[in-house]
Amino acid sequence: MDGSPSLFHRADQFFAILTARLPPPFNDPRVRFRLQAGTAIALAVGLLVYLLLFAGVLAPLNRLATDFLYHPADVHPDIVIIAIDQKSLDEIGDGPWARSVYADLLARLRTAPRLVAFDIVFEPPAPGDDLLAAEIQRNGHVITTATGVPAPPLPEESDRFPNLNLVILPAAPIRQAVYQIGHRMIVPDVDGIVRRIPLAVEANRTRYPALGLAAAQDALGVSRIQYDLPARSVRVGAVHIPVDDQGYALLNFTSPTQGIPTFSFVDVLRGSVPPSTFEHKIVFVGETSRLEAEDYVIPLDLGEAHTHNVNLQADLTNMILSQPPQTLQNQGALGQLALTLAIALVAGLTLPFLRPLISVAITLVYLLGLLLYSYEIYNRGVIIQILYPALALILTAGCITAFRYLFEERRRQFLTSLFRRYVPAESVGRVVAAIDSGELPLSGTRRMVTVLYLDLRGFATLSDELTATSVLETVNRYIELALQAIQAEGGTVSKPMGDTLIAIWNAPLDQPDHAARALRAAIQIRRNIARFQQTRVDEQTLNFGIGLATGWAVLGNISAFGKVEYTLVGDTVNVAARISAFANNNQILSDSATAQDPPPDVIVRELSPVRVRGRKEPLPVWEVRDEERVGEEEEVEEES
Numbered sequence: 001m002d003g004s005p006s007l008f009h010r011a012d013q014f015f016a017i018l019t020a021r022l023p024p025p026f027n028d029p030r031v032r033f034r035l036q037a038g039t040a041i042a043l044a045v046g047l048l049v050y051l052l053l054f055a056g057v058l059a060p061l062n063r064l065a066t067d068f069l070y071h072p073a074d075v076h077p078d079i080v081i082i083a084i085d086q087k088s089l090d091e092i093g094d095g096p097w098a099r100s101v102y103a104d105l106l107a108r109l110r111t112a113p114r115l116v117a118f119d120i121v122f123e124p125p126a127p128g129d130d131l132l133a134a135e136i137q138r139n140g141h142v143i144t145t146a147t148g149v150p151a152p153p154l155p156e157e158s159d160r161f162p163n164l165n166l167v168i169l170p171a172a173p174i175r176q177a178v179y180q181i182g183h184r185m186i187v188p189d190v191d192g193i194v195r196r197i198p199l200a201v202e203a204n205r206t207r208y209p210a211l212g213l214a215a216a217q218d219a220l221g222v223s224r225i226q227y228d229l230p231a232r233s234v235r236v237g238a239v240h241i242p243v244d245d246q247g248y249a250l251l252n253f254t255s256p257t258q259g260i261p262t263f264s265f266v267d268v269l270r271g272s273v274p275p276s277t278f279e280h281k282i283v284f285v286g287e288t289s290r291l292e293a294e295d296y297v298i299p300l301d302l303g304e305a306h307t308h309n310v311n312l313q314a315d316l317t318n319m320i321l322s323q324p325p326q327t328l329q330n331q332g333a334l335g336q337l338a339l340t341l342a343i344a345l346v347a348g349l350t351l352p353f354l355r356p357l358i359s360v361a362i363t364l365v366y367l368l369g370l371l372l373y374s375y376e377i378y379n380r381g382v383i384i385q386i387l388y389p390a391l392a393l394i395l396t397a398g399c400i401t402a403f404r405y406l407f408e409e410r411r412r413q414f415l416t417s418l419f420r421r422y423v424p425a426e427s428v429g430r431v432v433a434a435i436d437s438g439e440l441p442l443s444g445t446r447r448m449v450t451v452l453y454l455d456l457r458g459f460a461t462l463s464d465e466l467t468a469t470s471v472l473e474t475v476n477r478y479i480e481l482a483l484q485a486i487q488a489e490g491g492t493v494s495k496p497m498g499d500t501l502i503a504i505w506n507a508p509l510d511q512p513d514h515a516a517r518a519l520r521a522a523i524q525i526r527r528n529i530a531r532f533q534q535t536r537v538d539e540q541t542l543n544f545g546i547g548l549a550t551g552w553a554v555l556g557n558i559s560a561f562g563k564v565e566y567t568l569v570g571d572t573v574n575v576a577a578r579i580s581a582f583a584n585n586n587q588i589l590s591d592s593a594t595a596q597d598p599p600p601d602v603i604v605r606e607l608s609p610v611r612v613r614g615r616k617e618p619l620p621v622w623e624v625r626d627e628e629r630v631g632e633e634e635e636v637e638e639e640s
Contacts, residue, residue, distance in 0.1 A: 286310025
């Protein structure tokens with residue numbers, strides 16, 4: 001117990017020494033306070049926003065913000081689409097078409113494409129199935145699709161692909177002839193926008209890859225797709241595709257209108273598009289007519305873009321085959337937390353030092369930088385949930401603005417208002433800056449000061465002879481003349497008290513020549529009053545006595561009944577007041593310390609010591625005279 005105070009004292013000393021040795025500007029208390037406050041605000045806001053992310057409260061808004069990052073992916077030159085568009089339906093007829101139509105298409109493309117992927121379920125069995133199956137076998141590399149029955153809901157089981165109770169497969173002859181069967185199922189998110197695709201579905205213990213995944217597998221010459229849901233990965237050869245716990249992969253979309261080259265089915269069938277156009281290509285065949293029910297909304301153009309199933313399957317293949325692969329994944333939880341805290345800390349460590357308008361401008365710059373960074377990271381395959389770091393930035397900026405207003409701006413306004421009453425207007429800013437930097441503690445500081453005590457005389461007589469209004473006007477004029485001289489020499493004026501006035505030098509700002517300033521101010525007061533009295537020869541005037549003293553005093557704020565005053569406490573004020581009491585009318589007296597080194601235009605003359613209350617020994621006093629008045633007939637008699 002006895003050692004605890006010593007330990008705390010040593011700790012305080014250690015931190016005081018450490019703080020004193022910090023390099024500028026970190027040794028400034030104001031800088032350290034702003035850094036500490038900004039850091040605390042940033043960390044608190046960052047963690048709050050991350051909790052919102054974890055809770056999913058802002059998920060709908062987050063999806064909308066994240067969609068802003070989507071832009072069309074580059075197109076692989078070997079992928080094309082033959083579209084069953086409205087033109088084809090108008091010329092060939094509404095579907096379903098005869099199997100011979102598709103067989104004729106394959107016959108025309110027999111020697112050109114590397115792979116043909118039909119985004120069409122050839123079910124139920126129909127005449128011409130055998131003809132189409134024979135053409136498929138002659139072509140060699142044809143993929144078709146299966147789909148699930150929509151009646152049963154898709155179960156949401158972790159680490160398992162969507163499981164279907166029933167799956168609709170192509171007719172038997174076609175099923176046996178195709179190279180592979182892929183699924184064509186697309187599941188939009190809760191807001192109706194497609195952002196991802198299941199890379200496989202399962203039915204009757206059979207796994208069907210997505211049509212686009214099967215096409216990429218064939219194009220890469222990979223014999224087996226590696227599925228590893230616990231590791232959140234699907235691999236096609238050397239290509240790693242990030243997936244979620246149910247095997248859904250984020251899609252990187254091409255432009256539905258200006259992306260993958262698309263040709264009308266009827267133009268290819270009639271020979272308007274030569275077969276050489278599709279040489280060594282991966283050809284997707286599917287419906288794109290507006291009559292097609294499967295018309296999907298995708299994130300491009302902020303959710304205004306529409307596309308079709310065949311485009312989505314082609315986009316999946318395009319994403320895998322691009323060099324490097326254009327796969328996408330959401331930023332991990334730790335990465336999202338790190339980015340959110342980082343952007344909040346950047347704001348917290350910089351904005352507290354900026355003015356409000358500049359702070360707003362810099363916040364906008366930070367937001368733009370965050371957007372550009374997110375856009376660049378998107379191009380590298382990572383989708384940042386941009387809403388949360390942006391929200392952290394905005395909240396941090398707002399909290400810092402509120403903090404500065406509540407803890408700094410209001411305080412500065414109070415200090416400015418407080419010291420405007422005491423110091424010259426041009427010094428108020430420097431006083432407030434000194435308080436902010438810790439150089440001038442308001443809680444109290446001991447300083448060597450020079451005090452001027454002005455006592456107006458004849459106040460009682462004047463009150464009897466003049467009206468109340470005239471009395472106040474006269475007193476105010478005398479006080480104003482004194483204030484002009486005091487403020488011209490940089491003095492700090494205490495609140496006038498009736499017929500007395502107290503001024504201080506070397507407080508609150510340092511003034512090495514404080515005694516000389518006080519002497520010049522006292523001389524100027526006498527000059528100002530003398531000129532004023534010459535204009536009032538026929539009216540009652542006031543006399544004055546001035547006392548000057550230099551010594552130690554304690555300065556700081558004194559608060560009572562909700563009112564705050566900056567004032568000084570100490571014997572120096574008492575000495576100045578008692579010296580002024582010994583002064584004759586319009587005479588200036590000072591103590592030895594003040595008169596020790598007078599300025600050139602001030603003459604001091606030692607008088608007989610006087611006895612003042614509270615001191616055992618007589619106090620030496622000096623008369624302060626204006627050099628201009630020496631030699632005038634009017635002489636101030638010495639008061640013994």
